[in-house]
Amino acid sequence: MSILAASTDVDVWHQIFNFTDYGELLSLVRNSIIAGVALGVVGGLIGVFVMMRDLPFAVHGISELSFAGASGALLLGINVVAGSLAGSILAAVLIGALGSRARDRNSIIGVLMPFGLGLGVLFLGLYKGRAANKFGLLTGQIVAVDTPQLSWLIVTGVVVLLGLLIVWRPLMFASSDPEQAAARGVPVRALSLVFMLLLGLAVAISVQIVGALLVLSIVVTPAAAALRVAAAPWLVPVLSVVFATVSLVGGILLALGGSLPISPYVTTISFVIYVVCRLVGARQGKRSWMPLRLLRPARG
Amino acid sequence: MLNQTTMSEPVLQFDDASFGYGQRRLWGGLSMDLAPGEFLAVLRAGGSGKTSLLKAVLGLQPLLSGTVRVVGAPPHQGSTKIGYVPQHRRIDSLTPLRARDVVGQGLDGHRWGIGRPDRARRRQIDDMLASVGAGDYADRPIGVLSGGEQQRVRIAQALVADPKLLLCDEPLLSLDLSSQRTVSGLVDRRRRTHDTAVMFVTHDINPALPYVNRVLYLAGGRFRMGTIDEVMTSATLSDLYESPVEVIRSGGRVLVAGVPEWPDPHHAHDSAPSLQAG
Numbered sequence: 001m002s003i004l005a006a007s008t009d010v011d012v013w014h015q016i017f018n019f020t021d022y023g024e025l026l027s028l029v030r031n032s033i034i035a036g037v038a039l040g041v042v043g044g045l046i047g048v049f050v051m052m053r054d055l056p057f058a059v060h061g062i063s064e065l066s067f068a069g070a071s072g073a074l075l076l077g078i079n080v081v082a083g084s085l086a087g088s089i090l091a092a093v094l095i096g097a098l099g100s101r102a103r104d105r106n107s108i109i110g111v112l113m114p115f116g117l118g119l120g121v122l123f124l125g126l127y128k129g130r131a132a133n134k135f136g137l138l139t140g141q142i143v144a145v146d147t148p149q150l151s152w153l154i155v156t157g158v159v160v161l162l163g164l165l166i167v168w169r170p171l172m173f174a175s176s177d178p179e180q181a182a183a184r185g186v187p188v189r190a191l192s193l194v195f196m197l198l199l200g201l202a203v204a205i206s207v208q209i210v211g212a213l214l215v216l217s218i219v220v221t222p223a224a225a226a227l228r229v230a231a232a233p234w235l236v237p238v239l240s241v242v243f244a245t246v247s248l249v250g251g252i253l254l255a256l257g258g259s260l261p262i263s264p265y266v267t268t269i270s271f272v273i274y275v276v277c278r279l280v281g282a283r284q285g286k287r288s289w290m291p292l293r294l295l296r297p298a299r300g
Numbered sequence: 301m302l303n304q305t306t307m308s309e310p311v312l313q314f315d316d317a318s319f320g321y322g323q324r325r326l327w328g329g330l331s332m333d334l335a336p337g338e339f340l341a342v343l344r345a346g347g348s349g350k351t352s353l354l355k356a357v358l359g360l361q362p363l364l365s366g367t368v369r370v371v372g373a374p375p376h377q378g379s380t381k382i383g384y385v386p387q388h389r390r391i392d393s394l395t396p397l398r399a400r401d402v403v404g405q406g407l408d409g410h411r412w413g414i415g416r417p418d419r420a421r422r423r424q425i426d427d428m429l430a431s432v433g434a435g436d437y438a439d440r441p442i443g444v445l446s447g448g449e450q451q452r453v454r455i456a457q458a459l460v461a462d463p464k465l466l467l468c469d470e471p472l473l474s475l476d477l478s479s480q481r482t483v484s485g486l487v488d489r490r491r492r493t494h495d496t497a498v499m500f501v502t503h504d505i506n507p508a509l510p511y512v513n514r515v516l517y518l519a520g521g522r523f524r525m526g527t528i529d530e531v532m533t534s535a536t537l538s539d540l541y542e543s544p545v546e547v548i549r550s551g552g553r554v555l556v557a558g559v560p561e562w563p564d565p566h567h568a569h570d571s572a573p574s575l576q577a578g
Contacts, residue, residue, distance in 0.1 A: 048396060051394065052395065052396070165413065165414055166412055166413060167412065168413065168414040168415075169405075169408065169409055169410070169411055169412065169413060169414060169415055170409065170410055170411070170412065172397075172405075172409070173405050173409035173410060176391070176395050176397055176402075176405075177386070177391075177402075177405070179386045179387075179389075180384060180386050180405075180454075180457070181405075181409065181410070182360065182377075183358050183360070183377075183378075183382070183384040183386070184378050184384075184405075184406075184409060184410040185376075185377040185378015185379070185410050186378070186409070186410045226396075227394045227396060228394075230396070231395075231396055231397065231398055231440075231441030231442075231443075232396070232398060232401070233396050233397055233398075233401050236396035237396075
């Protein structure tokens with residue numbers, strides 16, 4: 001009786017963590033790790049603006065339409081990343097164009113999201129291929145990133161990264177003080193649309209790796225964590241990127257041996273980082289601000 | 301009081317300007333010159349079109365008719381000749397900017413790219429923060445500063461590019477009395493040391509009273525302009541409001557009693573303080 005119970009325990013444990021033949025497995029997921037790093041950089045950076053512009057709900061809405069696009073592509077047998085991108089961009093443009101005020105935006109997202117999810121479920125229902133492909137789009141996949149897909153992801157990631165670097169200062173200005181930025185000649189409205197497009201691209205990449213349901217763990221949680229412990233405009237993005245990358249690569253490495261999807265590992269690491277940052281942030285109190293003083297170079 | 305340099309050209313000029321949106325004319329007939337170093341208070345009662353005035357100066361919205369010139373040229377968006385202090389709004393505590401970064405935005409926040417660390421820029425920001433007395437919290441997150449501290453930082457942000465005209469939109473709103481005095485004092489010092497012209501929109505003139513050269517009083521689509529002694533009188537304001545208004549000057553303060561409620565419900569709170577005591 002007790003032997004039986006013990007062996008079930010071990011089985012469950014092995015499903016979650018299993019490091020036999022780890023070295024061989026590692027070479028299989030090389031692509032995923034590269035994709036994970038790329039997504040960590042992009043998701044971590046864009047997350048800072050998602051937080052500043054109060055867009056976490058939009059991220060969720062975009063990812064559901066991205067899921068619909070990806071599952072449609074899966075059904076039609078065309079490139080899944082392209083389908084995912086198409087869905088994302090459509091959602092981002094709709095939300096950006098129709099929802100300049102927060103209330104409008106939230107209602108538009110609330111309308112789009114279930115529609116996207118419903119479409120996605122329909123396409124997957126009709127799809128006769130491998131079940132793992134279906135599940136992967138919602139909750140993430142680990143070895144599914146093949147080389148042509150990887151190049152799509154990398155190219156998209158580079159586009160988002162370059163886009164963000166170009167608009168960084170005015171976007172920061174427009175996100176923190178839109179009125180003052182407009183007075184200074186920052187094209188606030190155009191920047192907002194550009195940002196939604198970049199966000200759409202970033203979400204499309206995330207859907208491929210962590211799945212549509214869990215995009216927020218990469219695009220929101222790391223930036224939210226970073227904002228708890230830092231305020232310098234260079235330190236927050238750096239920390240956010242580090243947190244996102246650690247969550248993704250850590251998640252992939254831990255998921256490798258077990259038989260579960262990657263997402264529970266990624267979301268758990270990301271969540272733990274957030275909790276730790278909240279505790280550290282509460283402890284240091286925003287007023288004393290120790291980490292910043294330690295990290296700031298001494299004045300010359 | 302006004303150290304006027306008569307030969308220098310006006311910083312701001314309106315010539316028979318009228319303001320409004322689309323076909324809707326809000327008010328008009330404004331002709332005025334603002335000299336370097338001059339302190340103009342724009343007093344307003346609810347729904348009186350001060351937003352259209354500010355937008356016209358900032359080049360965000362064209363006049364319905366007439367002309368406006370800022371330092372001799374038509375205003376254009378993003379002009380560094382104007383420093384703008386928007387209406388006070390609490391900044392979210394999770395904004396990833398320190399006081400010094402907010403001031404830095406006044407220098408190069410509108411430029412593309414990510415910017416590079418720059419010694420001269422840093423010194424300029426430090427000096428600006430020190431001159432508004434905000435040096436102690438230069439490295440604090442902007443979101444955790446008090447309302448008065450945030451407002452000092454915003455003034456530093458507006459002044460750091462050394463504008464010819466400082467435009468303040470209700471800079472004292474929701475500040476405590478001592479912060480109100482400090483902020484208006486800072487603005488006054490700047491125009492004395494740098495000859496910056498000041499256009500100071502407020503609903504309560506008292507915190508700025510010692511510094512004001514001229515008043516532009518807007519009410520119900522009409523206006524009166526002149527010195528405090530000319531405008532802030534029972535006769536002038538009664539005429540402007542078309543209703544008996546009493547102006548009492550006592551102890552270095554101006555109290556206006558009996559301002560009628562304005563019909564526009566959105567601005568009811570603006571006109572409510574009929575007794576503008578400090």
